[in-house]
Amino acid sequence: MVEECATTRLRPRDRIAGAARDLFHRHGIRGIGVDAIAEAAGTNKMTLYRHFGSKDDLIIQCLRDVALEAEHWWVELETDHPGDPLAQLHAWIAGCAECVFGDDRGCDLANAAVELAETDHPARRVIEEIKTKQRNRLANLCREAGIAQADLLADTLSLLLEGARVSRQSVGVEGPSAKFVRMCEAIIASFQNPKSAERRREAPAMAAN
Amino acid sequence: MVEECATTRLRPRDRIAGAARDLFHRHGIRGIGVDAIAEAAGTNKMTLYRHFGSKDDLIIQCLRDVALEAEHWWVELETDHPGDPLAQLHAWIAGCAECVFGDDRGCDLANAAVELAETDHPARRVIEEIKTKQRNRLANLCREAGIAQADLLADTLSLLLEGARVSRQSVGVEGPSAKFVRMCEAIIASFQNPKSAERRREAPAMAAN
DNA sequence: CTAGGGTGTGACCGGTCTGTATCTTCCGTG
DNA sequence: CACGGAAGATACAGACCGGTCACACCCTAG
Numbered sequence A, B: 001m002v003e004e005c006a007t008t009r010l011r012p013r014d015r016i017a018g019a020a021r022d023l024f025h026r027h028g029i030r031g032i033g034v035d036a037i038a039e040a041a042g043t044n045k046m047t048l049y050r051h052f053g054s055k056d057d058l059i060i061q062c063l064r065d066v067a068l069e070a071e072h073w074w075v076e077l078e079t080d081h082p083g084d085p086l087a088q089l090h091a092w093i094a095g096c097a098e099c100v101f102g103d104d105r106g107c108d109l110a111n112a113a114v115e116l117a118e119t120d121h122p123a124r125r126v127i128e129e130i131k132t133k134q135r136n137r138l139a140n141l142c143r144e145a146g147i148a149q150a151d152l153l154a155d156t157l158s159l160l161l162e163g164a165r166v167s168r169q170s171v172g173v174e175g176p177s178a179k180f181v182r183m184c185e186a187i188i189a190s191f192q193n194p195k196s197a198e199r200r201r202e203a204p205a206m207a208a209n
Numbered sequence C: 001c002t003a004g005g006g007t008g009t010g011a012c013c014g015g016t017c018t019g020t021a022t023c024t025t026c027c028g029t030g
Numbered sequence D: 001c002a003c004g005g006a007a008g009a010t011a012c013a014g015a016c017c018g019g020t021c022a023c024a025c026c027c028t029a030g
Helices: A002-007 A012-027 A034-040 A045-051 A055-080 A085-101 A108-115 A122-144 A150-171 A176-192 A194-202 B002-007 B012-027 B034-040 B045-051 B055-080 B085-102 B108-115 B122-144 B150-171 B176-192 B194-202
Strands: none
Touching: A012 A034, A012 A045, A012 A055, A012 A108, A034 A045, A034 A055, A055 A085, A055 A108, A055 A122, A085 A122, A085 A150, A085 A176, A108 A122, A108 A150, A108 B108, A108 B150, A122 A150, A122 B150, A150 A176, A150 B108, A150 B122, A150 B150, A150 B176, A176 A194, A176 B150, A176 B194, A194 B176, B012 B034, B012 B045, B012 B055, B012 B108, B034 B045, B034 B055, B055 B085, B055 B108, B055 B122, B085 B122, B085 B150, B085 B176, B108 B122, B108 B150, B122 B150, B150 B176, B176 B194
């Protein structure tokens, strides 16, 4: 399929970006070199550097492409369940489950944040920006679905997803990730129950956390 | 503080292991070289290779040391709240929160799994083994605390913790991780409520997930 | 005092990495 | 056909990587 990526005559820039995304995802950012990317894209390093000024630029482009794909998925959710935010939320969970179980590498954004440890790496700003946007999007969906504590639910689901994808990398699908859907559904149900909401409000003295 | 690690006259092997843990943690495994580790340990590469056959061996030793430290923390929980598993569980949450908020890099085990993408890397078996052990330990604690669906609670808390630590790396402490304690406490409360347990059981048709 | 094991030192090897320079080839447009 | 810009090919620079070798050193045990 790498071959296909090279033969389907896209423009070199897109072939490079595509190959880079695939290889970064599978081998990690630091685990693959620009030369291998260029070769997988059916081109060479020189052309790569003519389109992307540096490996960092290429990394950032890939992260933005990931975000774009997620963006498309969000509109897909909406067209599949028009005017039914609750159904969209359940579809969101199902889609996330597909991500978790259908792929043994986690979220490219989170992985990049782990790999690029330098706090001033240019990709970090991009990662934060995208993740924040996605978080807000999920919170909006929860709000539209009539959840009272929408932000808290969105953040809980975010952490569960993030945790499921990283746990899947450490211990595999049989680990805690296996119950991802069940957890999410249960928590949504709990948020829809007014009694539970009350408990959530009164519970912690240190509500700041 | 690196200096201190070098001057406090531990044996070279321990100094190397300590420096490696610190540098791996801060810069990532692939982000630091054996030479830098040896220098930080106040010794040299040759001595490093006399004690650890390869960088991979050193990595594995560091991961085992991380596990050992966690092990100590578990017994600490028990001695701090003897015979009170529920208090231990709450203390576990508080301790995890310290980890999440007091350190801008995530879990060394999870990070290593991200960085070492090759599926046959020797460290992967170690990571899986340790993570599984910790998962079982948490499940046992939940069981001892009288939680009905102890395994499900333990897995949920595991994912929340894993997610909080990785999310903290991507979007910082102001992100979803900020509500980590509140989420955990609310979920425990929900698991202690029999009505909620009922809901969790009946909820998903695809209970396998 | 001596022997030997653990340690420090620096050079070195082969490989890989990002990034660049140079030159040729190709292809679409006018 | 002629031209110009995009792309391919290749070699190279400079740095860093993991890992090894040879040798000098020191400290302790006998």
